[in-house]
Amino acid sequence: MTGTHRSPGMRSVAPYPFEELDRRVARAAAEGRELIDFGVGDPREETPAFIREALVHALEPVSNYPRAAGLPELRDAIAAWVERRFGSHVDPDTEILPVLGSKEIVFSLAQLVLDPPQGKDLVITTAPGYPIPERGARFTGGDVVRSPLVAERAFLPDLERIPEEVWSRAAILWINYPNNPTGAVAPVAFFAEAAERCREHDVLLASDEAYSELWFGAGPPPGALQLPDRTNVLAINTLSKRSSMTGYRSGFVAGDPALIADLKRLRPATGVTPQEFIQRASVAAWRDEVHVEENRARYRRKRDLLLEVFERHGVHVAGSVATFYLWVRVPTAETSLEWALRLLDRGGVVVAPGSFFGPDGEGFVRMAMVPPVEACERAASKLDELLAEVRT
Numbered sequence: 001m002t003g004t005h006r007s008p009g010m011r012s013v014a015p016y017p018f019e020e021l022d023r024r025v026a027r028a029a030a031e032g033r034e035l036i037d038f039g040v041g042d043p044r045e046e047t048p049a050f051i052r053e054a055l056v057h058a059l060e061p062v063s064n065y066p067r068a069a070g071l072p073e074l075r076d077a078i079a080a081w082v083e084r085r086f087g088s089h090v091d092p093d094t095e096i097l098p099v100l101g102s103k104e105i106v107f108s109l110a111q112l113v114l115d116p117p118q119g120k121d122l123v124i125t126t127a128p129g130y131p132i133p134e135r136g137a138r139f140t141g142g143d144v145v146r147s148p149l150v151a152e153r154a155f156l157p158d159l160e161r162i163p164e165e166v167w168s169r170a171a172i173l174w175i176n177y178p179n180n181p182t183g184a185v186a187p188v189a190f191f192a193e194a195a196e197r198c199r200e201h202d203v204l205l206a207s208d209e210a211y212s213e214l215w216f217g218a219g220p221p222p223g224a225l226q227l228p229d230r231t232n233v234l235a236i237n238t239l240s241k242r243s244s245m246t247g248y249r250s251g252f253v254a255g256d257p258a259l260i261a262d263l264k265r266l267r268p269a270t271g272v273t274p275q276e277f278i279q280r281a282s283v284a285a286w287r288d289e290v291h292v293e294e295n296r297a298r299y300r301r302k303r304d305l306l307l308e309v310f311e312r313h314g315v316h317v318a319g320s321v322a323t324f325y326l327w328v329r330v331p332t333a334e335t336s337l338e339w340a341l342r343l344l345d346r347g348g349v350v351v352a353p354g355s356f357f358g359p360d361g362e363g364f365v366r367m368a369m370v371p372p373v374e375a376c377e378r379a380a381s382k383l384d385e386l387l388a389e390v391r392t
Helices: 017-030 049-058 072-086 103-108 132-139 164-169 188-200 257-269 276-287 290-312 336-347 373-391
Strands: 096-099 122-127 143-148 170-176 204-208 233-238 251-255 325-329 364-368
Touching: 017 336, 049 276, 072 096, 072 251, 072 276, 096 257, 103 132, 122 132, 122 164, 132 143, 132 170, 164 170, 170 188, 188 204, 251 257, 290 325, 290 373, 336 364, 336 373
Parallel strands: 122 143, 122 170, 170 204, 204 233
Antiparallel strands: 096 251, 233 251, 325 364
């Protein structure tokens, strides 16, 4: 006996790819090299002062367990934001649940609906994509089918090509728009089609909308909460990117009241509601749009700086109309990892290899535009030099 037995779910969990990237970056930093890190989507922008002040003012002398359903004031603030943003009414008492950021609910949602004895043993995800939905499904004992995202379809999954036998086994269809890593957005007609197909097959449509407020087109992208019928539909959002609050761990899930009620029954056992002082700071964040507009303008400036370099050298960048990601085609015959290592070794520029997002991501690298504007300017200069070398 070499140690405690591990569950099948635990044995299925491979190392998180970004951990290896972090180790490589740490080694380079330990050597004293200047690095400009576009690898992980963790904003370096300051959390607005009024949000930090709201947190400080909310600290109480006595600390109590937070209620699993979240503070009524927070649910009200989220409902008001949804109505302003999407023009949809959601009931703060029955259709909204505050969560500890978005990652934990994305991982754990499979526990709510996967039911292998009843034949619902599968989760549909999109690829390339955020790895957490797949990890959550496998940890819960489910299988995963990936629907490919390709440029020819504007990085939307082809729902008609998903076989009937897959639909019949599916418990969740995960979609993520604006999309990580491609930066694509989906029209409201796609949300409607996905929701209708899910209802036809008794599948939960789970819409991860963490990047809904980072957009650069003519107007804000649509979301699942715009649908008039939200049966079998849950949307997930977060303050992490919208308000530069990744460390606060504050978000929400909203939609089908029956599913929200089930989550409220499940979650007291897991204790994953934000602390009340975080919730009160979150109320301030959801009520304000000025800081979001300022944040969006900063990311637009960063995007324009980098796009100018790639366009000058004929390097294809997919999407780029939303999120703070650039999905950049590798301009050489190298793999995405080899190109990422070249950028790290030669220019001190850290990017995420597309292969981190599954086999369908090969041939691209993802740049998270999280460094400050000044660092992005330096990175643009370094990329200009490196791409000039590649072309000669």
